[in-house]
Every structure is written in C-alpha cells, then in structure tokens.
Amino acid sequence: MENMGEAEGTSTYRLGGGEKGEWTPAEAADWFAKQYLPDLSEVSVRFPEEWLYSGCSIQTPDLPPDQLAKQMYETVEVEEKDKVGSFMGNVTGDNAEHEMYKYLTGIPKTSRTALFVNYNVSMFQRFRGKPHQNQEFDIVLVFGELRKWLTIEVKAGQKGGKGWADQLKEGKIFYNExxxxxxxxxxxxxxxxxxxxxxxxxxKQVNGVPNFLKQNTNGLVITKHEMSRSLEDLLPKGPKYEIDETYLTLVKWLMASAHCSKLGASLSLTPSDPVKETKRKLVGSNTSDLGVGVSEDPGPSSSTVSQYSSLKGKPVGSQESILFWNKDQAQFLFQDNPRCIIKGDYGSGKTLVLFAKLKSLVEKGRKVVFISCLLPYEAVPPIYEVIMRKKLEEFGDNISVKEPEPGYILMEGNEHDPVVYSSLVDKMLEKSVERYILIYNYSTYLQLFLDALARRGLPTPVKKPRTVYSVEDIKTHLQENISEGIMYDRRGIRDVCLEWIGANSKIPIIYMNYLNSWDKHIERIREGNPTLFIHVEVEI
Incomplete structure (x- = not known):
C-alpha cells in the first residue's frame, strides 16, 4: 500500500492491482489487521515472521573472532586485506544481534508482545504520507501486559561502542511520534x-553505562550476566494490565507500516508468506532446520557474506577454502537430501555450492537435470549465460539442461486449497493482468478462484454460457466492451479455438485443469506462443 500524499486526514492509498482506498492511516491499519493479522489479544507477532536460514549466510569456519581475523589476514591476497576489518565487524555485529534475538524469543508465549527487527522510521512515516528519514533501530519490542515500549540497541564490542546512547534518544523521539x-x-x-x-x-566492562543509567532512570543494560535472567525480571517493576485497545492500535500501525511501506514500490496490502509455502511444498512441514528449510531462529544476517574473490576458486578442504566453505555447505554437498532450498546474498557461494553438488552427482553416475528459472531481461544476459553455461559445458553429455519457456507460468496444488487460488490472484496482480481469457475444465474449483478475486476487490470475469463456440464467436467476444476477464468452459469451445486463442488473442490466458488431464489441449494453446499463459494444474 502506498499513501499518495493527500491532505491531512483521509488519504488515497494505492493497493495491489491499481485499486485505491480512501482511508485515514488508522483505517488503513485496521483494514490490514482485519485481512492479515491474527487476533492480537491472543497471539504475539514478529516482523519479519520467519527468516529462511539455509546455512549459506556466514562464510566462515567455526573459529573465535580473533583466530578468524588472524587466519584471514594471513590467507587473503594483499589487495583484499583492507576488507578484513570491515568484514569481521559485520560478523561480530550480526552474531551479537542474533544472540539478542534468541534471548527475546524466550519470552513466554502467554505474554502478548510484538517484536520488530531492523525497523526503519521511514516505514512509519511513508505509511502516514509524511516526509521520511532513514533511521533504523536494531530491535523494537512492544510488551502488551506491561505497557512498555522497548527500543534495543545492540553492540558487539565487549566495552560497548560509539553512538548507542544517542541512538536510544532517537528511539524515544520515534516513540513519541x-x-x-x-x-x-x-x-x-x-x-x-x-x-x-x-x-x-x-x-562494569562497558564504557558509559553509569552515565546512561543516571540520565535514564528506567533504562536497562543487558550483558551476558543479565541474559541469564528473563527479560521481565530485568524490567522496572510495575502492574500488569489486560490487553487493551492501545496495545492493539500500536501493533496494527507498526505491522501495517512494516509490511506495506517499501521504498520505491507500489505497495500492496496483500502480504504473502512465500517462505512457509515454499518450505511446505519443497521440503515438507517436518523437515529438520539444520542447514535447510525454515527456522524461527533466523541465524546471523547474510550481510556478513564474504566477498573475497581470491578464496572462491580454491579446492574444497584447502587452507584457503576454509574461509569460504563452511560445515553447512559441506552438509549439503555430502548428504543426500532429496529436496532442499539454498538461499544467500550475491557472492555467498550459491552457484559454487550448486555446481559442486552437480559434479559430485555426475561422478557417482547419477542422472542430473538442471532447470534454470532465470528468464533473460532486456539488454541483460541471464546469469546462466555468463557463469552457469560455462560450468554446464564442463559436464558434457552427463547433464541435460531445461530452460523456461518465456511467458509460461505453471502453478500446482490441491483442488481444495485456497492458497492455490490466492496465489493465482497474486500472480495476476504482479503481472498487471486485467483483461484475460479463463478456460476451465471443471467448475468444482472455480468458486475458490472467484472468492479469491472478491477478497482482493477485483471484478468477477464474465462467464459465457456453455455452448459450442467457434473462432468467429471468440473474435466477437473479444471485441465486446469487456474490461475484465472472459470465462469459458473448455467443453463449450471447439478445439481449433485453442490454437487461435494461443496465437491471436493478444491478452493473457489462464487455463485451469486437473493434473494430467487435457494435456493435448494445453499444448495447442502453448504452440501459439501467447504473451502470458498461466497454467493452474490441481490434483483431486
């Protein structure tokens, strides 16, 4: 959602798909909460809700920071030594935030809290349509029963660091705002x-603590010593309250702004949960969190990824490679996981790990199929043309490569799963699909799709009565003044119409069918090379 900058009071908010809402920020927050948040009086919430952690974030061996720094200085090339200090700062800083995050997630589930990691003030200000500033806080915790707002600044240094007291002053300014x-x-x-x-x-180890506590009588300093106790024990004593409207209001506003206020985007109030759904489909709901899958423990941030190019080409197991390859990558390489997700930032080694795995499988005589989901963009060659293509050529005939068909999107799932149809609507919004042709084989699942459209406030497609339509009939329908979709029962149009629709309709096509049924009819449409063909295949 994006506040389009109207006068104080009611504003025009832009939603996904080009829809607009005339709301105050409070009304927008209420709408978001009603659509996407659980009962906040019964459930605690976090932002982000889940982080994908695959073990490809920290590219370092298990060494104490001082030994790691020493080994890095001795190993990297001369021209890269100036990066070591900055890199080690990121490693220790992210590990410190990770330790604090784990401590806070130990708050009893009976307490009502809202936990925000790396919340930026600009999110809230954009949500209100106000001038914004770039001010990020490590952690914000809203504690419902205690009616306390905690702004937490995390420092990795044993003696503290610079700027933490000033940052907490900024936190109070934002709290008042x-x-x-x-x-x-x-x-x-x-x-x-x-x-x-x-x-x-x-x-006693931390510089500036006495002065900080003198200026902030209710302030709190947490070290290893304090982390042996619960947070509630450390906080100033006070009464406990029932969860009231003030807590609900704070959390609604913060959650709505955190999900919806992204820089430079048309912001949608339809947040999806791709991590959870991808994990369910690819690795199963009960997969272990070690190395692959989804974990509520986010692990250290991927901002600590090593960028030392002189280390990446070294053989696995060499002295140099110990600074690049880690035990979680080794787990992926040497264990036979049937399905897994690899995630990491640019330079984290995803491609190297992938091709090391492919090579090991080929050497074992296993059949390997490489499927690339990277489509070429205008004037920018896809990565497999630059890096992967050369790697694949090294395998010769031992590996087959499947590349995607431009304009073809396949979506699969269970016939009765609403997520399938809400995901279809998400994809339509993403591709700016407004006018389209929908062809369905059976109407049993059709209502779930129409319900998903209605939830997003999108128009219902025009359903043509079942008869036997010819190509000329289809041409006439497309010339009608219909701004939304047109629905056809597959059994109500001639086979030749499919070929014509694929080659000549010039608008997106959505085809819904049961798994492994009517495949020849689908191929007839695809042979026409439509600009966008969304194929929804469901199983009973």
Missing part, C-alpha cells in the same frame, strides 16, 4: 531504552 500519531496518551505507556552487549561479561 508514534503515540502522537495514534492518539495514545504517553501517560498510558512507558518508554524503556535498552542497551544490549551480548559479548560483555557484565556492566
């Missing part, structure tokens, strides 16, 4: 500035 925008009295809530030093043994 949120309460003022939501109409909540500051007397009803308490701001708690929290400085966290997971690598410090105790407060």
């Amino acid at each position: 949120v309460l003022a925008a939501t109409g909540i009295d500051t007397k009803d809530w308490e701001y708690i500035p929290v400085a966290a030093f997971p690598n410090a043994q105790n407060r």
Whole structure:
C-alpha cells in the first residue's frame, strides 16, 4: 500500500492491482489487521515472521573472532586485506544481534508482545504520507501486559561502542511520534531504552553505562550476566494490565507500516508468506532446520557474506577454502537430501555450492537435470549465460539442461486449497493482468478462484454460457466492451479455438485443469506462443 500524499486526514492509498482506498492511516491499519493479522489479544507477532536460514549466510569456519581475523589476514591476497576489518565487524555485529534475538524469543508465549527487527522510521512515516528519514533501530519490542515500549540497541564490542546512547534518544523521539500519531496518551505507556552487549561479561566492562543509567532512570543494560535472567525480571517493576485497545492500535500501525511501506514500490496490502509455502511444498512441514528449510531462529544476517574473490576458486578442504566453505555447505554437498532450498546474498557461494553438488552427482553416475528459472531481461544476459553455461559445458553429455519457456507460468496444488487460488490472484496482480481469457475444465474449483478475486476487490470475469463456440464467436467476444476477464468452459469451445486463442488473442490466458488431464489441449494453446499463459494444474 502506498499513501499518495493527500491532505491531512483521509488519504488515497494505492493497493495491489491499481485499486485505491480512501482511508485515514488508522483505517488503513485496521483494514490490514482485519485481512492479515491474527487476533492480537491472543497471539504475539514478529516482523519479519520467519527468516529462511539455509546455512549459506556466514562464510566462515567455526573459529573465535580473533583466530578468524588472524587466519584471514594471513590467507587473503594483499589487495583484499583492507576488507578484513570491515568484514569481521559485520560478523561480530550480526552474531551479537542474533544472540539478542534468541534471548527475546524466550519470552513466554502467554505474554502478548510484538517484536520488530531492523525497523526503519521511514516505514512509519511513508505509511502516514509524511516526509521520511532513514533511521533504523536494531530491535523494537512492544510488551502488551506491561505497557512498555522497548527500543534495543545492540553492540558487539565487549566495552560497548560509539553512538548507542544517542541512538536510544532517537528511539524515544520515534516513540513519541508514534503515540502522537495514534492518539495514545504517553501517560498510558512507558518508554524503556535498552542497551544490549551480548559479548560483555557484565556492566562494569562497558564504557558509559553509569552515565546512561543516571540520565535514564528506567533504562536497562543487558550483558551476558543479565541474559541469564528473563527479560521481565530485568524490567522496572510495575502492574500488569489486560490487553487493551492501545496495545492493539500500536501493533496494527507498526505491522501495517512494516509490511506495506517499501521504498520505491507500489505497495500492496496483500502480504504473502512465500517462505512457509515454499518450505511446505519443497521440503515438507517436518523437515529438520539444520542447514535447510525454515527456522524461527533466523541465524546471523547474510550481510556478513564474504566477498573475497581470491578464496572462491580454491579446492574444497584447502587452507584457503576454509574461509569460504563452511560445515553447512559441506552438509549439503555430502548428504543426500532429496529436496532442499539454498538461499544467500550475491557472492555467498550459491552457484559454487550448486555446481559442486552437480559434479559430485555426475561422478557417482547419477542422472542430473538442471532447470534454470532465470528468464533473460532486456539488454541483460541471464546469469546462466555468463557463469552457469560455462560450468554446464564442463559436464558434457552427463547433464541435460531445461530452460523456461518465456511467458509460461505453471502453478500446482490441491483442488481444495485456497492458497492455490490466492496465489493465482497474486500472480495476476504482479503481472498487471486485467483483461484475460479463463478456460476451465471443471467448475468444482472455480468458486475458490472467484472468492479469491472478491477478497482482493477485483471484478468477477464474465462467464459465457456453455455452448459450442467457434473462432468467429471468440473474435466477437473479444471485441465486446469487456474490461475484465472472459470465462469459458473448455467443453463449450471447439478445439481449433485453442490454437487461435494461443496465437491471436493478444491478452493473457489462464487455463485451469486437473493434473494430467487435457494435456493435448494445453499444448495447442502453448504452440501459439501467447504473451502470458498461466497454467493452474490441481490434483483431486
């Protein structure tokens, strides 16, 4: 969703698919909560809800930071040594945030909290249609029963670091901004500035703590010593409250703004959960979280990925490669996982790990099929043309390559699963599909698709009565003043119409059928090379 900058009060918000809503920010937050959030009085929430952690984030061996830094300085090429200090700072910093995250997720599930990681002030300000600033906080925790707002600044240094006290002052300014925008009295809530030093043994090690606590009588400093106790024990004592409208309002606004306010985008109030759905489809709901799959423990951030090009070409197991290959990558290489997800930022080694795996499978005499899902973009060659193509040529005839057909999208699932049809609508919004032809073989699943359209406020396609239509009939229908989709029962149009629709309709085509049925008819459409063909295949 995007606030389009109207006057104070009611604003015009742009939704996915070009729809608009005339709302105040409060109404927009309520709409978002009603559509996508659980009962906040019964369930705690997090942003992000889940992080995919595949073991390809930290490209370092299991060594203490001082030994790791020493080995890196001795191993990398001279021209890359200036990167080591910055890289090690990222490693230790992200590990510290990870430790704090794990500590906070230990809050009892009976308490109502909202946990936000790396929340940026600009999210909230864009949501309100206000001028925005780039100010990010490591962690924001809203504690419902205690009516306390915690802004947590995490530092990796054993003696602290620079700027943490000033950052927590900025946190209070943002806290006051949120309460003022939501109409909540500051007397009803308490701001708690929290400085966290997971690598410090105790407060005495950290510079600036006495002065910080003197200026912030309700402030909190957390070190290893404090992390042995629960957060609630560390906080200033006070009464416990029932979850009230003030907590619900704060969480609605923060969650709506966090999901919907992305820089430079037309923002949709239809957040999906691709991590959970991808994990379910590819690796199963009960897959172990070690190395592959989904974990509520996010692991350290992938911003610590090593960018040392001089290490990437070294053989696995060599002294140099220990700084690139890690034990989780080795698990993927040497264990026989039937399905897994590999995720990592640019330079994290996804391609190297993938082709090392392919090579090992080929050497074992296994049959390998490589399917690339990277379509070429205008003036930018796809990555497999630059890197993967050369690697694949090394395998010769031992590997077959399947490349995607431009304009063809296959979606699969269970006939009665609403996620299939909501995902179809998401794809239509993503591809800006407005006018289209829908062909279905059976009407049993059709209502689920129509319900998904209605939930997004999209128009229902025009259903043509079942008869036997010719090509001329289809041409006439397309010339009618119909701005939305046109629906046909497959049994109500002649076979020759399929070929004509694929080659001449000039608008997107959606074909819905049961698994392994009517395949010849689908091929007739695809042979016409339509600009966009979304094929939805469901199983009973």
